[in-house]
Each structure stands twice: as structure tokens, then as C-alpha cells.
Amino acid sequence: MFLPRVQTMITVFYFGLFAMSFDFISGYTGYLSFGHSAFYGLGAYFVILVANGKVPLLGNGTPFMVLLLLAGLLAVVMALLMGAVAFRLTGVYFAMITLGFAQILYVFFSNWDYVGANPRDGIAVLGRQDGFAIGVPYVDSLNMTIGQLQGDTFTWGMDFAAMTGIGALSPISHTIALGPGEVSYYMVGLVVLVCYFAMQRIIHSPFGRAMIAIRENEERARAVGYDTFRVKMGAFAISGFFGAVAGGLFTGYRTSVAPENSFYFLTAGDALLASIIGGFGTVAGPLFGRLFHEGLHEFLTKEGGGLLPYLRSQLGEGTLNTVIIDGFTVAEAIEVFLNGRAGLYIGLLFVLFVLYVPNGLLGTLRAYLGGTVAGQVAQAVKGRVRGWKL
Amino acid sequence: MIPLVSLVDALLHFLDPSVLARVLFDGLAKASLYVMIAAGLTLIFGLMGVLNFAHGSLTAIGAYLGGLVMVTFAASATGNVGRIALFFVAIVVVFALLTAFGGAMEVTLIRPLYDRPPLYQILLTFGVTLVLEELLRMVLLFYDIQPSTDWLAAQGTRPDIISKTHDVFGLGVEGLEVFQILLGIVITAGVWLFLTRTRYGLYIRAGSEDGEMAQALGVNVHQAFTVVFGVGVGITGVAGALLMWDSAWAASIDLGAEVLLPAFVVVIVGGLGTFRGTVVAGLLVGLVDAFTTELFTSDIVGFSALPELFIFLILVGTLVLRPQGLFGVEEVGGH
Numbered sequence: 001m002f003l004p005r006v007q008t009m010i011t012v013f014y015f016g017l018f019a020m021s022f023d024f025i026s027g028y029t030g031y032l033s034f035g036h037s038a039f040y041g042l043g044a045y046f047v048i049l050v051a052n053g054k055v056p057l058l059g060n061g062t063p064f065m066v067l068l069l070l071a072g073l074l075a076v077v078m079a080l081l082m083g084a085v086a087f088r089l090t091g092v093y094f095a096m097i098t099l100g101f102a103q104i105l106y107v108f109f110s111n112w113d114y115v116g117a118n119p120r121d122g123i124a125v126l127g128r129q130d131g132f133a134i135g136v137p138y139v140d141s142l143n144m145t146i147g148q149l150q151g152d153t154f155t156w157g158m159d160f161a162a163m164t165g166i167g168a169l170s171p172i173s174h175t176i177a178l179g180p181g182e183v184s185y186y187m188v189g190l191v192v193l194v195c196y197f198a199m200q201r202i203i204h205s206p207f208g209r210a211m212i213a214i215r216e217n218e219e220r221a222r223a224v225g226y227d228t229f230r231v232k233m234g235a236f237a238i239s240g241f242f243g244a245v246a247g248g249l250f251t252g253y254r255t256s257v258a259p260e261n262s263f264y265f266l267t268a269g270d271a272l273l274a275s276i277i278g279g280f281g282t283v284a285g286p287l288f289g290r291l292f293h294e295g296l297h298e299f300l301t302k303e304g305g306g307l308l309p310y311l312r313s314q315l316g317e318g319t320l321n322t323v324i325i326d327g328f329t330v331a332e333a334i335e336v337f338l339n340g341r342a343g344l345y346i347g348l349l350f351v352l353f354v355l356y357v358p359n360g361l362l363g364t365l366r367a368y369l370g371g372t373v374a375g376q377v378a379q380a381v382k383g384r385v386r387g388w389k390l
Numbered sequence: 391m392i393p394l395v396s397l398v399d400a401l402l403h404f405l406d407p408s409v410l411a412r413v414l415f416d417g418l419a420k421a422s423l424y425v426m427i428a429a430g431l432t433l434i435f436g437l438m439g440v441l442n443f444a445h446g447s448l449t450a451i452g453a454y455l456g457g458l459v460m461v462t463f464a465a466s467a468t469g470n471v472g473r474i475a476l477f478f479v480a481i482v483v484v485f486a487l488l489t490a491f492g493g494a495m496e497v498t499l500i501r502p503l504y505d506r507p508p509l510y511q512i513l514l515t516f517g518v519t520l521v522l523e524e525l526l527r528m529v530l531l532f533y534d535i536q537p538s539t540d541w542l543a544a545q546g547t548r549p550d551i552i553s554k555t556h557d558v559f560g561l562g563v564e565g566l567e568v569f570q571i572l573l574g575i576v577i578t579a580g581v582w583l584f585l586t587r588t589r590y591g592l593y594i595r596a597g598s599e600d601g602e603m604a605q606a607l608g609v610n611v612h613q614a615f616t617v618v619f620g621v622g623v624g625i626t627g628v629a630g631a632l633l634m635w636d637s638a639w640a641a642s643i644d645l646g647a648e649v650l651l652p653a654f655v656v657v658i659v660g661g662l663g664t665f666r667g668t669v670v671a672g673l674l675v676g677l678v679d680a681f682t683t684e685l686f687t688s689d690i691v692g693f694s695a696l697p698e699l700f701i702f703l704i705l706v707g708t709l710v711l712r713p714q715g716l717f718g719v720e721e722v723g724g725h
Contacts, residue, residue: 030507030509032509032512085706085709085710088713089709089713091508091509092439092441092508092512093658093709093713095441095512096441096654096658096705096709097705097706097709099651099654100655100702100705100706100709101706103651103702104699104702104703104706107695107698107699107702108695108699110695111693111694111695265651266647269516272513272516273520276513328532336528336531336532337528341524341528343520343523343524344520344521344524344525344528346520347517347518347519347520347521347523347524348517348521350513350516350517350520351499351514351517351518351521354503354510354513354514354517355499355502355503355514358506358510
């Protein structure tokens with residue numbers, strides 16, 4: 001009952017990837033990329049513009065996986081251009097100049113009528129019927145289409161009894177039917193997982209160590225001999241790449257995009273929320289932070305089977321119509337203070353996290369366990385199992 | 391791209407003295423708004439180095455509080471003089487309430503963060519803005535005021551002399567713009583006097599030059615921070631109260647986001663710790679805004695978001711060419 005719906009989880013995946021890419025640069029090098037929404041928007045718009053045949057040299061049937069890769073590479077180029085200017089500055093100024101770049105793109109894409117008839121309200125996929133498929137490009141059987149409406153369905157397992165007509169086979173005949181939602185969930189999740197591992201790998205490489213050294217003490221890192229400018233540029237480019245992939249997944253699934261939910265600076269603000277709550281400076285943390293955010297959001301709306309229907313069914317008419325003060329009933333109080341008010345509680349929680357839990361959920365858990373969760377669990381299992389040798 | 395012919399057209403268009411005068415006048419009115427919305431931010435940023443992300447929602451709260459005073463007492467204060475007097479009462483009320491609120495916010499929320507990286511202050515004030523915005527939305531819904539559209543009742547309290555367009559030397563001059571310019575001058579002068587003639591102004595100038603040295607010489611920096619944060623938030627609220635009358639801004643929840651980014655631009659372009667820089671940057675942004683708006687309204691350029699685009703181009707351009715801002719670093723403290 002309180003578990004998030006599949007659709008919500010898909011949102012958690014692609015936005016979580018964006019938050020991860022934001023955290024990759026902001027949490028690990030300490031340079032707050034407040035205009036990170038530029039990359040997300042770039043990926044999002046790129047996919048739709050190609051699908052509508054608006055990008056020269058690319059046909060509208062270009063495979064989605066190719067598009068994701070191209071969007072990422074485009075973002076790398078943009079990150080290098082932005083970084084060349086922005087990394088001359090530090091701290092607040094860095095945050096502001098990236099914000100400035102993102103807002104220029106936001107203003108541009110919400111007014112440029114080339115992208116669509118009504119750019120301020122956003123654009124949708126018009127010139128492509130077959131949807132966006134994740135898998136191995138150009139091999140049909142290894143592709144699954146994602147999307148709310150046009151996504152593929154898939155049946156797992158075989159119904160031997162129905163196939164052969166032999167009733168005795170029914171005990172081994174099990175099928176699980178996956179609808180478009182579930183297929184999208186697994187496919188988007190797969191891409192996010194691969195991206196997560198890639199980022200994790202980079203963080204644990206010598207390059208990643210240099211990024212952390214920059215966060216801890218940039219002057220010292222430079223004195224030790226790291227070319228910090230190059231490391232920062234590299235990190236920004238990588239994070240831009242994954243940010244654009246996240247944006248591409250977003251429109252691949254939603255098949256529409258608006259400037260407000262892509263290029264706008266509050267999109268990066270949401271990534272910031274996810275990072276702080278999940279754990280600033282951890283790769284997986286932002287995903288959990290976003291899960292928390294979406295989960296709370298769903299918990300506090302009418303549709304989600306969360307708190308509100310529960311309260312309505314449990315409290316009963318009498319309680320709901322009780323007047324608290326001046327004709328203001330309990331039902332109205334629920335409507336005003338709870339329904340759709342996730343933003344308020346997330347904001348309060350965010351402030352509390354900044355003040356008292358600066359390491360976020362995952363960082364605090366790690367501090368409590370004394371190492372990464374996976375490492376400590378393995379350690380504990382090893383300790384319990386007698387004769388375990390590795 | 392603009393073809394050469396229309397470029398010449400544009401030049402001729404702006405050489406017309408009446409057009410030029412109107413654009414300059416619009417620019418001054420816009421500039422005084424930009425200076426005012428940035429003044430509170432620059433005080434706080436200059437001394438404390440805290441970039442107050444809650445600035446926008448505090449402006450919106452100021453707008454609604456000012457509107458509340460105006461709407462409540464509008465019936466008893468009719469006529470031009472009465473309304474304008476009431477407006478000054480509203481400004482004083484807004485300033486007092488928000489200064490108290492800002493001081494409390496500094497003591498409870500910002501103070502624990504001084505020994506952390508400056509990043510955390512941005513994060514914290516960003517969180518505060520989310521909370522304030524939602525709280526404001528809740529209060530508005532409670533009183534059945536539509537939060538996402540402009541609050542027209544507050545705009546309706548404008549006195550006639552301000553709503554009308556006056557004819558001065560053959561030019562149509564909006565009363566509101568005159569009022570904005572006058573108030574902008576008054577508030578700029580007030581902040582200037584606060585910085586140069588009061589004890590806390592001295593502390594701010596000393597603190598933004600060398601905080602540790604000021605502390606060593608016996609300045610209670612903690613107290614100064616509280617006062618400055620409070621006053622900065624108070625001025626922000628006053629700016630909001632003025633914006634409430636302007637139909638281009640008006641009181642709404644969205645005012646927060648509309649105000650926040652231009653205010654950042656003005657402060658950063660002006661440079662850290664200099665009020666003079668903020669005033670100059672405000673003038674620059676205001677004039678560019680008026681000029682580019684004219685380019686669009688006279689059909690020379692068909693891109694409606696030209697002013698917005700140019701504001702951010704000014705930010706990026708300044709940071710590329712002169713990262714410390716127009717009057718930054720070398721002149722820190724030299725207001």
C-alpha cells in the first residue's frame with residue numbers, strides 16, 4: 001500500500017541518474033554546478049528534436065541508444081565550453097556562472113519557435129510512431145520499447161500446458177506478464193545501473209581520487225602535482241555526459257518536454273535536494289534521495305494510495321467535519337496542510353539535513369557502519385560463516 | 391541575424407529624441423527597481439559572503455505584507471496623499487516585520503553554519519526558500535487568494551496620480567515610473583547613509599575588508615551579522631512592497647523566482663562587497679532591459695525574450711571578462 005507505483009519508480013530512476021551526475025561534479029570536486037539543468041535539458045530536447053526531424057544529418061528514425069550516446073557527447077562538448085569559462089572561478093561565482101548559462105538556454109528554448117509551435121509550453125514527439133527502444137541498436141529482438149502508452153509488453157516464462165495441451169505440465173507452467181510500465185522500469189533501470197557502475201568506477205579510479213583531493217584542498221592537490229584544471233574539466237564533462245543521458249531517458253519515457261521541467265534552474269534545485277538528502281559525495285545517495293522525495297510526494301497526494309485516502313477512511317465523517325477554528329474543518333485542514341504539500345516537508349527536512357545531517361542518509365549510514373554498506377555487509381557475512389576464505 | 395537594413399532602421403529609430411527620452415526614462419525606472427531588489431542581497435553578500443537564496447521568496451512575502459496593509463486600510467485612506475502616506479506606513483510595517491524575521495533567521499539557522507564551507511549557506515537558504523514559498527502558498531489558499539496569479543486587489547490600491555500617464559513636455563510619463571525612480575533614489579540614499587554614517591555601516595565596511603581584523607579590534611561581528619542580515623531582509627521586503635503596485639511584477643508566488651535571478655545578476659555584476667557596484671550594475675541592467683524591450687516592441691527584433699536573454703548575457707560576459715565584478719575585490723570596502 002505504501003510502496004511507490006511503477007511509474008514513480010521510473011521517474012526515480014531517470015531523475016536519480018541526473019541527481020547522481022549533479023553529485024558527481026558537485027559532491028566530489030566541491031564545485032556546485034547550479035546550472036546542471038543545462039545538460040538535462042540538452043539531452044531531453046535533443047532526443048525530441050531528432051525524433052521530430054529537426055536536427056540536420058540525423059533521421060527521425062535514429063535508434064534511441066544512439067541518440068543517448070550522441071546527446072551525451074554533445075553535452076561533453078558543451079561542458080568543455082562552459083567549463084573553460086566557469087573553472088576560472090570558484091565557490092559562489094562558479095555556481096552563478098553555470099546558473100547563468102543554464103538560464104540563457106532556458107530563455108532561448110522557451111522562446112525559439114523552431115523547436116515547436118508553442119515553445120513556452122514545451123514540445124512533444126510528433127514525427128515518430130514506433131517509440132524509443134532500449135537495447136542493442138539495429139537488432140530488433142534485443143530491443144524493448146519504453147513509454148507509458150507505446151511501451152512493449154513482455155511475458156516471462158512459458159505456459160507449457162497451454163502450448164502443448166497437456167494438463168499435467170501445469171505445475172511447471174508459470175508466466176509473469178510485464179506491462180509497458182514494468183518493461184520501461186527494467187529497461188530504464190538497466191541504463192541507469194550501467195551509468196551508475198561507470199560513475200562508481202571512475203570515482204574509485206586515480207582520477208576520482210584526484211577529484212576528491214580537489215574538494216578537500218585544491219591548492220594542495222595542485223602542489224602535489226595534479227593538473228587540477230584538467231581534472232575539473234574532465235569531471236565536468238563526464239558529469240555532463242550522464243546528465244544528458246538522464247535527460248534523454250526522461251523524454252524517451254515521457255515523449256514530451258517543457259522548458260520548465262528541463263532547463264529551468266529549479267530542476268537542478270531538485271537534484272540538489274536529492275543529493276543532500278541522499279548523501280552529498282556518494283554516487284548512489286542521490287538516487288535514494290530522489291526515491292525519498294518522490295515517495296513522500298506520492299504519500300501526500302490523493303492518487304497515490306498514501307496517507308490521505310487512509311486518513312479519510314479511518315477518521316470518519318464526524319471527525320472530518322469537526323470545526324477546529326472559525327469554520328475551518330479537519331477535512332479542510334488536511335486539504336490545506338497535507339494534500340500536495342510535499343514541497344513544504346521536503347524543504348523542512350532539507351534544512352534539517354543541511355544543519356544536522358550534512359552527510360545525508362547514505363553518508364550517515366556509512367559512518368554508522370564504518371564503511372560502505374556493501375563492504376560491511378560482506379564483512380559481517382564473512383564473520384558469521386565459518387571457514388569462509390576469499 | 392538582423393539584416394543590415396534593419397540595423398540602420400534601429401539606429402534611426404533610437405536617434406529620434408522622443409524615443410530616446412522614453413527609453414532612458416523607462417530604463418531609469420527599471421534600474422531603480424533592480425537596485426532595490428538587489429540592495430538587500432548585496433548587503434548580506436558583501437559582509438557575510440552569504441548568497442541568500444531565500445531572497446526571492448522574502449521579496450514575495452514583502453509584496454503580500456505590503457499589499458495586506460494597503461488592502462486592509464485602503465477604504466479609510468482615499469485620495470492621492472492618503473494613499474501615498476498609507477504606502478509609506480506599509481513600507482515601515484514591512485521593513486520592521488521582515489527585519490525581525492531576518493534577524494531571527496540568522497540567529498537560528500545561518501549562525502551554526504559559519505564554520506562550514508560557504509556552499510552550505512547556499513544550500514540552507516535554498517531550503518528556506520522552499521519552505522517559505524510553501525507556507526506562503528498555504529496561507530494564501532487559506533484566505534482564498536489565488537497564489538499563482540497576480541494579486542489584483544493590491545494593485546487596485548494605487549492612487550490615481552500614480553496609475554495615470556502624465557503629459558510632460560509632450561512625452562507620456564507614467565506616474566508609477568516617476569514614483570519608482572523617486573523611491574529608488576530615496577532608498578539608495580538611505581542605504582548609502584546607513585553604510586557611511588552609522589556604526590553598523592562602519593562594521594560592514596570593516597568586516598567586508600577584513601573580518602578577522604575587525605573582530606580583533608573589538609567589533610562584535612556576530613551581532614553585526616545579525617543586524618545586517620535583518621536589515622538586508624527588511625530592505626528586500628520593502629522592494630517587494632513596491633513591486634506589488636507594478637503590473638509587470640505584481641504580488642504572486644512566482645515573484646520570488648522572477649526577482650531572484652535578476653537580483654543575483656546585479657549583485658554579481660556589481661562585485662562583492664560594494665554597494666556602488668550594485669547601483670551601477672542596476673543602472674546597466676535597467677537600461678539594457680529598457681533598450682532591448684524597445685527593440686522588441688518596435689518590431690525590430692522578433693524575439694520576445696530579448697531582455698531576459700541579455701540580462702544573463704551580461705552576467706556571463708562580466709564573469710568572463712572581469713570575474714570580480716565591475717567594482718569588486720580591489721575596491722572591497724570602498725563604498
